[in-house]
Amino acid sequence: MADYNPSVIEKKWQQYWEQNQVFNAKVNPNKPKFYSLDMFPYPSGAGLHVGHPLGYIASDIVTRYKRLQGFNVLHPMGYDSFGLPAEQYAIQTGQHPAITTEENITRYTEQLKNIGFAFDWEKEVRTSNQDYYKWTQWIFMQLFNSYYDKEENKAKSISSLIERFQTTGNLGLNAVCDEDTIDFTAEDWENFSDEEKQKTLLKYRLTYLAETTVNWCAALGTVLSNDEVKDGFSERGGHPVERKKMMQWSMRITAYADRLLEGLEKVDWNEPIKEMQRNWIGKSKGAEMVFQVKGHDKQIKVFTTRIDTIYGVTYLALAPEHDFVADLITKDQEKIANEYIATAKNRSERDRMSDVKTISGAFTGSYAINPFNGEEIQIWIADYVLAGYGTGAVMAVPAHDERDFNFAKHFDLEIRQVIEGSMENGSFPGKGGTIINSDFLSNLPMQQAMDKAIAFLEEHKIGKGKIQYRMRDAIFTRQRYWGEPLPVYFNDGLPYLINEQDLPLVLPEVDKYLPTEDGEPPLARASNWTYTTASGTYPLEKSTMPGWAGSSWYFFRYMDPKNSEEFVSSEKAAYWGAVDLYIGGAEHATGHLLYSRFWTKFLFDIGTVPIEEPFQKMINQGMIQGRSNFVYRIKGSNKFVSHGLKDQYDTSAMHVDVNIVHNDQLNLEKFTAWRPDLVDATFILEDGKYICGSEVEKMSKSKYNVVNPDDIIERYGADTLRLYEMFLGPLEQFKPWNTNGIDGVSKFLKKLWKLYHDNQGNVAVSNDKASPEELKTLHKTIKKTKEDLDNYSFNTSVASFMICVNELSALKCNKREILEPLAVIISPYAPHVAEELWSLLGHENSIVEAAFPVFNESYLVESSHEYPVSVNGKMRTKLSLSLSLSKEEIEKAALEDETVQKWLEGKAPKKMIVVPGKIVNIVI
RNA sequence: GCCGGGAUGGUGGAAUUGGUAGACACGCAAGACUUAAAAUCUUGUGGCUUCACGGCCGUGCGGGUUCGAUUCCCGCUCCUGGUACCA
Numbered sequence A: 001m002a003d004y005n006p007s008v009i010e011k012k013w014q015q016y017w018e019q020n021q022v023f024n025a026k027v028n029p030n031k032p033k034f035y036s037l038d039m040f041p042y043p044s045g046a047g048l049h050v051g052h053p054l055g056y057i058a059s060d061i062v063t064r065y066k067r068l069q070g071f072n073v074l075h076p077m078g079y080d081s082f083g084l085p086a087e088q089y090a091i092q093t094g095q096h097p098a099i100t101t102e103e104n105i106t107r108y109t110e111q112l113k114n115i116g117f118a119f120d121w122e123k124e125v126r127t128s129n130q131d132y133y134k135w136t137q138w139i140f141m142q143l144f145n146s147y148y149d150k151e152e153n154k155a156k157s158i159s160s161l162i163e164r165f166q167t168t169g170n171l172g173l174n175a176v177c178d179e180d181t182i183d184f185t186a187e188d189w190e191n192f193s194d195e196e197k198q199k200t201l202l203k204y205r206l207t208y209l210a211e212t213t214v215n216w217c218a219a220l221g222t223v224l225s226n227d228e229v230k231d232g233f234s235e236r237g238g239h240p241v242e243r244k245k246m247m248q249w250s251m252r253i254t255a256y257a258d259r260l261l262e263g264l265e266k267v268d269w270n271e272p273i274k275e276m277q278r279n280w281i282g283k284s285k286g287a288e289m290v291f292q293v294k295g296h297d298k299q300i301k302v303f304t305t306r307i308d309t310i311y312g313v314t315y316l317a318l319a320p321e322h323d324f325v326a327d328l329i330t331k332d333q334e335k336i337a338n339e340y341i342a343t344a345k346n347r348s349e350r351d352r353m354s355d356v357k358t359i360s361g362a363f364t365g366s367y368a369i370n371p372f373n374g375e376e377i378q379i380w381i382a383d384y385v386l387a388g389y390g391t392g393a394v395m396a397v398p399a400h401d402e403r404d405f406n407f408a409k410h411f412d413l414e415i416r417q418v419i420e421g422s423m424e425n426g427s428f429p430g431k432g433g434t435i436i437n438s439d440f441l442s443n444l445p446m447q448q449a450m451d452k453a454i455a456f457l458e459e460h461k462i463g464k465g466k467i468q469y470r471m472r473d474a475i476f477t478r479q480r481y482w483g484e485p486l487p488v489y490f491n492d493g494l495p496y497l498i499n500e501q502d503l504p505l506v507l508p509e510v511d512k513y514l515p516t517e518d519g520e521p522p523l524a525r526a527s528n529w530t531y532t533t534a535s536g537t538y539p540l541e542k543s544t545m546p547g548w549a550g551s552s553w554y555f556f557r558y559m560d561p562k563n564s565e566e567f568v569s570s571e572k573a574a575y576w577g578a579v580d581l582y583i584g585g586a587e588h589a590t591g592h593l594l595y596s597r598f599w600t601k602f603l604f605d606i607g608t609v610p611i612e613e614p615f616q617k618m619i620n621q622g623m624i625q626g627r628s629n630f631v632y633r634i635k636g637s638n639k640f641v642s643h644g645l646k647d648q649y650d651t652s653a654m655h656v657d658v659n660i661v662h663n664d665q666l667n668l669e670k671f672t673a674w675r676p677d678l679v680d681a682t683f684i685l686e687d688g689k690y691i692c693g694s695e696v697e698k699m700s701k702s703k704y705n706v707v708n709p710d711d712i713i714e715r716y717g718a719d720t721l722r723l724y725e726m727f728l729g730p731l732e733q734f735k736p737w738n739t740n741g742i743d744g745v746s747k748f749l750k751k752l753w754k755l756y757h758d759n760q761g762n763v764a765v766s767n768d769k770a771s772p773e774e775l776k777t778l779h780k781t782i783k784k785t786k787e788d789l790d791n792y793s794f795n796t797s798v799a800s801f802m803i804c805v806n807e808l809s810a811l812k813c814n815k816r817e818i819l820e821p822l823a824v825i826i827s828p829y830a831p832h833v834a835e836e837l838w839s840l841l842g843h844e845n846s847i848v849e850a851a852f853p854v855f856n857e858s859y860l861v862e863s864s865h866e867y868p869v870s871v872n873g874k875m876r877t878k879l880s881l882s883l884s885l886s887k888e889e890i891e892k893a894a895l896e897d898e899t900v901q902k903w904l905e906g907k908a909p910k911k912m913i914v915v916p917g918k919i920v921n922i923v924i
Numbered sequence B: 001g002c003c004g005g006g007a008u009g010g011u012g013g014a015a016u017u018g019g020u021a022g023a024c025a026c027g028c029a030a031g032a033c034u035u036a037a038a039a040u041c042u043u044g045u046g047g048c049u050u051c052a053c054g055g056c057c058g059u060g061c062g063g064g065u066u067c068g069a070u071u072c073c074c075g076c077u078c079c080u081g082g083u084a085c086c087a
Helices: A006-019 A053-068 A084-093 A097-114 A130-144 A158-168 A186-191 A194-202 A253-266 A271-281 A307-312 A331-346 A349-354 A402-411 A446-459 A547-551 A570-576 A592-605 A643-648 A668-674 A709-716 A718-727 A739-755 A772-790 A794-810 A816-826 A831-840 A887-896 A898-904
Strands: A033-038 A072-074 A146-149 A154-157 A207-217 A222-224 A242-251 A283-293 A299-304 A315-318 A361-369 A376-382 A393-396 A463-469 A488-491 A494-497 A530-533 A536-539 A581-584 A618-620 A624-634 A639-641 A651-656 A682-684 A693-697 A864-871 A874-882 A911-915 A919-923
Touching: A006 A097, A006 A709, A006 A718, A006 A831, A033 A053, A033 A570, A053 A072, A053 A581, A053 A718, A053 A772, A084 A097, A097 A709, A130 A146, A130 A207, A130 A547, A130 A592, A146 A158, A154 A158, A154 A592, A158 A186, A158 A194, A194 A207, A194 A494, A253 A271, A253 A283, A253 A592, A271 A592, A283 A307, A283 A446, A299 A307, A299 A315, A299 A393, A307 A446, A315 A361, A315 A402, A331 A361, A331 A376, A361 A402, A376 A402, A393 A402, A446 A463, A488 A530, A488 A536, A547 A592, A624 A643, A639 A643, A709 A718, A709 A739, A718 A739, A718 A794, A718 A831, A739 A794, A739 A816, A739 A831, A772 A794, A772 A816, A794 A816, A816 A831, A864 A887, A864 A898, A874 A887, A874 A898, A887 A898, A887 A911, A887 A919, A898 A919
Parallel strands: A033 A072, A033 A581, A315 A376, A581 A618, A639 A682, A864 A919
Antiparallel strands: A146 A154, A207 A222, A207 A242, A283 A299, A283 A361, A283 A463, A315 A393, A361 A376, A488 A494, A530 A536, A624 A639, A624 A651, A624 A693, A864 A874, A911 A919
16 A cells, blocks of 8 residues: 555554563573573763664564574663763763763663664663662672682682681681781680671671772772773773772672683683683782892792793892882982882873883892892892782793893893793793703703792792782772762771661762762762661761672663562573673673673572573674764865865865765755855865765764764664664674665665565565475575574675565565565564564564574475586686586586687696586696 | 784675685666656676677785685785783
8 A cells, every 4th residue: 555664664563562562571481581681781961873773783683583483582671870971960060860861761762662672671670770779789798798718619608707717717718818818716716806807807708898009080089990991091081090099899809710711611702702801810820939038037929920930030020119128228229229219109000001111120239039049139129010910029030031131131130041942032931941050940841840849839838839810809989979879887997788678778869979078979978878776876888889880780680670579589590591692892891791700600609590601692793983974175265175176176174964975975955054154165066966085983973973873764764774784794893884875775675565565555465376486585595594693694684685585576476475484584684664564464463473484495406506617727617517417427518518628729638626516627 | 012803896795614706785887767856677887908709817915735715824014902011
């Protein structure tokens, strides 16, 4: 009855899906489950641009496909709604962040619904809702009440640790704790004051309060985690970040370092992301040992991965911040050493990072003794040694370490080779070489020398083998308003948890969202930010949780978002299990993806969830970049010259809104109306058109290259947007958004529509038997689509649909036997038009209840093959031959061919390669 | 510096175990329909060469393996993501 009209049918089906709760997921043990997760969006004020839905479209296609295959699918969406931008906006405008957040969420939801996603909106969660963050706080409490037992390799309850302290103290206890924990007996424990007991327990708790060196961002007024800092600047906003010592809550993620590393073996993620996590965890095996300082009672502890090179040590280097530095400086070195420390300390973290070439250091005047050979070696201060890694001191082996080598060269220190090889090109690591000049280690290969050296250390009680991690414990507090309050109060400066019945601890109202005049976090502005127990009223913690708190467990809450008794019921957690497919950007590789794995492992340890790894399969979508358009203004005029002619004039390029450019052709009317100063603009055209230049840049407002999906949907429809985003190229690849090809996709949908209609626009579908060609086209497409979906190759599927529709159009096919399954296989990609066609075919139910058609090989069987015949590897002619021919028969047929005869020039071929069903190659 | 990813027509991209390079689409050109435009449809379209048949070149560059290489191996160039004195 009508032409293809996406705006009408898309609204219609979106309403149908919503009203009939089509995508509502319920536990159903009779069906296999499939849990598909999209990365948790932060609802920003700018709304969605076309880059955001890329991954959502891909996962939506997969879930719709899985449904057609009989899976029970959970495909939820929600919002990571605590965060900095809403708070910054609140500071500027006084508007409560909850209001802005609500508005942004409304807009996001509307935009997402316009694209026709099969989300189960019943499962929506928002991290800033009380009934959500109640459980974020609850998980924090469990972490506070747990410690990590290395013996059993899992988290256990603090109450069991107390029992242990009461019987044997911490002697022989193998648990993760602070470095400075001292040994104590059961008797000591009994004699501890309550305060001492609490302080001791804090050294074991999986979340603890401690003085830590943090990344302090003054402009944002808060601390940041390592992954929120890029090159010394905050990731959000680009403000400078400095190192500062502060009392902060931390999460003992390092306790899980090994399990986080091992778990990577069990998940199906791409290798680069796994590698990034491995590097971030940074496990290195080595040894820790002490050097006695000559004439001192002090011992300097160093960590090394190359204890085999111990005889090559020619000096020790200490970080300028090392605790011993002041004591080791002798009178005659005082001036020079202290000056150096002062300059090194004043150099900001950023300078130190950006300037790694400059070699600097100072001799302390003191000497240490190498316990292996009794040699005295100089102790230096050097800022290439980091205070935060290992022990803050290194044993320098200039011959086999590049940094030590450069330092030794610069200060003219001894370089002593202890591994066989040539020193011509400076230092070399010499892995695999034989040890020389090393007393009892000489003539051994690296590994054996290490083992022997470690045995020596242990025998003389001066060291041991040790595993070091680069990863630090994760700071868990932010001095901000818009985040989860910590369920903690203070009594005599020591932290205690509030009662579980008092959860959630609701975020209080404040007059302003800024820190107080004394630099306290915004929560200090709240009146009565206190907690009352039977024994009195106490102040509550004033910092809030970081952004990653709420996002580290949201995938569990989606299973059971309204549960008020538990964060997820064990029945639902058991049924839905791990996420089967997680699609999102790679930017979360070392933040969210590591923290989520950590919390999941912890929740597993305490028996609340049945899985250890939350995300079984992960795909990282490539970012969609912006594609900017430019116009060229002749300098000093209001005249613009088309791209092809711009070199004939003296011009300056100007960004132009990509939304008034189509296929790089500028819409002149819209351009002159774009800005007041352009009303009287004039143009120099080429072939009657103004062609714009283009460049790939980040998508941003200032570059006028932001494309809103709503605009595309209004012009072409959501199905076109969905297909086009997929058609753009492989999901994982980075690519610029470019609407130049979108017409092709839109045309394809119109052609598809026409297959089901006659020239008058009436539905015209025949019940006649389909022809072999028609069946072949259909089944070829079924096969290809299925393979592509299984490989997440969405762009090639779209191409195969186009081929299919082109072929069926050429065949003038209108058979139900073909068109019905065709609608089904296209439905994951273009669900609205598929639903409409399905209903036009007379179906009462939704197409999501259909079954994915079964591929039938027999329709594709060919009796003959068009053989490409090559001469010396170059294709010269084609020969259509029956597939039943033997190799010899094919060979004979090929040699008889006219073109082949011509190339042979009467000679006999040297060799013939015949691959039946594939090719023929003749070597002359 | 180190660890990843990539480079194919004017453009986005395809070629799933080495077997017809350029599928599909955009753009462009010509034509049909139209008073005209839009829309739609048809045909052509890697480069060079040829009236044509055809030939030569061609997947970032230089080598190699192979009957045959976009695909495998070695050595480079450029772009891009991560990471950065981690001992």
